[in-house]
Amino acid sequence: MLNVFTPNRHANNVLEIKPEELKERNIKGIITDLDNTLVAWDEPDAPEEIIEWFRKMGEAGIEIVIASNNNENRVKLFSEPLDKSFIHSARKPLALAFQKARKGMGLKKEEIIVVGDQLLTDVLGGNLAGYYTVLVTPIVETDGFWTRINRKIENLIKKRLKRKGKI
Numbered sequence: 001m002l003n004v005f006t007p008n009r010h011a012n013n014v015l016e017i018k019p020e021e022l023k024e025r026n027i028k029g030i031i032t033d034l035d036n037t038l039v040a041w042d043e044p045d046a047p048e049e050i051i052e053w054f055r056k057m058g059e060a061g062i063e064i065v066i067a068s069n070n071n072e073n074r075v076k077l078f079s080e081p082l083d084k085s086f087i088h089s090a091r092k093p094l095a096l097a098f099q100k101a102r103k104g105m106g107l108k109k110e111e112i113i114v115v116g117d118q119l120l121t122d123v124l125g126g127n128l129a130g131y132y133t134v135l136v137t138p139i140v141e142t143d144g145f146w147t148r149i150n151r152k153i154e155n156l157i158k159k160r161l162k163r164k165g166k167i
């Protein structure tokens with residue numbers, strides 16, 4: 001049961017995910033979460049280093065789709081200035097948004113990684129849908145309302161994962 005909550009990899013932040021390493025593994029696309037993954041959940045715009053990360057990925061031919069459970073307004077305001085594809089109200093961990101993102105990129109599952117800061121949405125959803133998952137440390141320790149509830153459950157799962165040496 002715990003395996004569905006176990007990410008394939010853990011990173012301190014998305015900047016640790018390098019285009020060279022993805023290319024070596026034949027990864028051509030990233031489905032990434034927004035809140036507390038790319039930017040603090042209460043921060044509207046991308047910081048310079050994230051813009052730079054997007055640029056480098058683009059140069060390496062790696063596509064990015066932002067898939068967020070947050071509302072249209074939030075996700076659109078963040079993604080549009082960056083000219084990035086996005087899916088708002090994604091309802092992760094359900095598979096639909098991942099499928100939509102993958103079809104939009106025209107890639108196979110093996111060519112995509114799923115990145116996010118939450119076990120219950122990003123990692124669980126990515127794993128169930130059959131993707132390689134990367135868990136990042138949340139950018140800030142605070143969260144929006146629903147995420148705060150998810151985090152309580154997440155903390156219990158994390159304790160068990162740690163006990164079993166899975167993370």
Ligand SMILES: [Mg+2]
Nearest residue numbers: 033035036117
């Ligand atoms: Mg998040």
